[in-house]
Amino acid sequence: MQEELFLQVLNMSFTGSVVILCVVLMRLLLRKAPKVFSYALWSVVLFRLVCPFSFESALSLLPVNSEPIPSDIVYAAMPQVHTGIGAADRVISSSLPGAVPYASINPLQIWVFLGSLLWLWGIAALLLYSIFSLIGLKRRLGTAVHDKENIYLCADIDTPFVMGVIRPKIYLPDSLSGTEKEYILLHEQTHIRRIDHVVKILSFFVLCIHWFNPLVWAAFFLSGRDMEMSCDEAVIKKLGNEVKKEYSSSLLALATGRRIVGGTPLAFGEGDTKGRIMNVLNYKKPAFRVLLVAFMAVIILGLGLMANPKVGENFTGAVYSVDEILYDAPQYSFTYTTDSAPQYNISADYVLFRKEISDQDWVMLGSLYKYPLTRQEQYRLFNPLNNKAHENLDKVKTIYRADLKDKNQTFILVMEQKNGDVLLAHGYDHSGSPHVRWLFRLNKAAEPEANEQANQPKPQGDTAFGTTNAEPVEKVQGHSTLKKT
Template sequence: MTNVFLAVFEISLSCSLVVTALMLLTPLLNKRYAARWKYWVWIFLALRLVIPFHGMDVRNALDTWLQRKEPVSEGILDNGAGHVADGLPGEGAPPRGIVVEIPAEMTAPIVLQAGKGDISVTLLDVAAFLWAVGCLLIIGVHCFSYLHYSSQVMKGGTIIRDSYILSQISGLKRELRIKSAVCAVEYPQAGSPMIMGFFTPVLVLPNRQYDPEKLHFILKHEMIHLKRRDVYKKLLFMTANAVHWFNPLMWLMQREAVIDMELSCDERVTQGEGYAVKKAYTESLFASFQEQCRKGTSLSTSFYGGTQIMKKRFRNILQGRGKKSGAAVLACTVALTVVLGNLVGCSLGSGTMEETSGRQENPDGSVEGAEGNGQGESDDLLSSTGSGAAAPGMAAPGADLSDAATEIPQNGQIYGYLSGFDGDAAIVDWQIWATPGSQYWKPEYDEDAGFEVVDAEGEDITYPISGDCTYSVLENHHDPVLELTPQEFASYLTEMEFPVLWVIELEEGQIKSISEQYRP
């Protein structure tokens, strides 16, 4: 849950910059561009806010999928330099330009006394928990309010059977090409006309006498809401606000989005009409505004924005001629959001958020995503086996790693990356176990896993290769196991698109076997 919270926090930061820019430019945008384009901008941003993924996440997922489709390449040529060829998924991507560092106090473990043992939590865990509770609470309140109000409408309302109103609704459905059925209900406690209902739309009208012309405008306004499925978009805005409730700008964005929804609907009602019709429409809105006294539910098209917002709607209707298309504004917003999403990030101590969120626990308990070898290798590599026990020849869990790092293993099994290979010797970037309590352990590591594979201190180790050394790789980095000749293995290294963690068997300082570690 902490990783999800950090992902949400990053997206909230990047989108806040876009929302701030739009808020500052709102007077200019409203003057020059039709409201429907700004409305689509809010819809895009709301979608971005509820999808906690970055562009690099999508790219890495695509790269992983493509790697699983590619067969193992075999050949007999070395690269001439004795080094593994570079080419990592996502390598060359721009680094985060705006980094918000999470204080170390937020990730420092706090041990709590419990009945059956101690529980270790961090302030970041507490913040993530409070975020989740707040998110669920806001969504729950809105859902309860909607269900309660809809039940009141069904109990206290009466189905409209007035032939004139029904004929107006039928005519507007043909005009607007609306195929879905809608039930018209008269509810005395309704504050204003509205559309509500997600699967069975209901048109709710207050119990009032309407002038025929005003009734036409009211019905057309609500039928346009129905055609555009604006109740679903209000649900989207509410969800985005609930997920990012800790960000004040998201509350302002939701309010501005609902206002632009009404402005764009007004533009659609009066599209192609003359000044006289627009004036009559504003008079209908004004009469409705004077009679509004009760609030409905936020998950409906009911709207009451106060005097200033109604004046804004009137100006937009009467002065709405000659406004430009806002397609360019929408395109710029999309581009800016994507760019900022890849530039803005969080930092946990000495590691970035990608190091934390990139680790995935496998069914066998192994952890994906270890530290690199210090030579630019990717972080999304498998972190060894699934048990907490140390492999033969490695430092035991909990041992002093600074001493272990200075002792070069001569026998047994170690894990490492190959930074050089020529058939006679291999340069091994040795990886060491880190466990909670050791000096190599960092707060962002997965404490539940009980270990993390980290880069050993000191220079890479050059080992001679035994004459009977065996080489094993995994087809498509999964299975089955393939046995290669030294020449084929050298070619395999040069054609790899990302570093692989190898299991290396040592005997009297010589390499007896090199096997590719399973990569899920």
């Protein structure tokens, strides 16, 4: 349970990181718009970091897979991650330790268990630090004097802040003049009216969960900055532009004060005084078209990043038979028919297996990773290129590759077409010029029970990844001919 929760948090943290980068970019584009729009965008980040699921939409703007780490990765024979970024998938997956035959526990299980312990210790350390900070702050508030309503004045603080959730209290330095007190009090009351004090506390607890992610720390402080600036703008909008100088002076009067630690739960103060003053002095009532464009941009980007990409039926976790042979390189003497062609098993963790008609056991060929190829690069793999192969290549949307690492440098391309059909190309790269020998159209034959074949392969031979020994190469009429033995 602990490890599964940790893996789920890693998935949310990865997706949240991508959304954070998108929001940071949008903040730059919205720098002329009121800060309330930038502040609103951080709600999408909060959603992604808290909610382990979302809705699917064809209009999703999320450029990656929302669940790159499979929940059962620790039990996979060859662990794979699927971020949607091919280069990252190859680097990360190649560094993950595979299962050890006949071992009682997989190495990755140990990694994940230790990682989950470190994650929990980090959460505990942050919470304890905040609790002690809160206790220390309450001691300093022992001399606070009630002013009116929920407002308190205290000589031992130098910066105003809000404390509490259900009945939040406003604490102000007793050194504020009458005008400064009016402006700062209105600012803090605006925070409470917008429920910013609750948002800040929730953000802190989300930060505790994702403490290991530096982008989440950046989002925590940037969102706090947008919160303060949008609140400043709300005050200026209410009082009018003529108070901008006086309001800025009140902020400057507090600039030398000790800032309340942003991570202290149930209390938060003000920060980035210089940036806030510059924003106040430059604030102008935006034109209607600016508001309209900013509003539409926030709505489109917000909904687009909240939605997961819509995907069709997954081609993994199934056994396939060869339904049609679309291409058979003419320079080879041996060929397959649909009756004699092998079966293929693509496990849920993207590991490819093959079973010849004469065999009883599945042979592990290797792990699949995304392998982008241009249309022309696909065409050059076929010599000569016939019409069937050409027509089917034009319909391919995603390509995955597995390398057998035998002496013929055999590679397998699994191609997913736009209509959901699956093609499999079997090729060689031993001569330095990769070419395809067969191109099959696959037909889903069965859904293996718990993918039993994939989880318990029986490797044959001594080549890498448990592949069969490479077929002998023989030169015939200037071509490399591979005989079936």
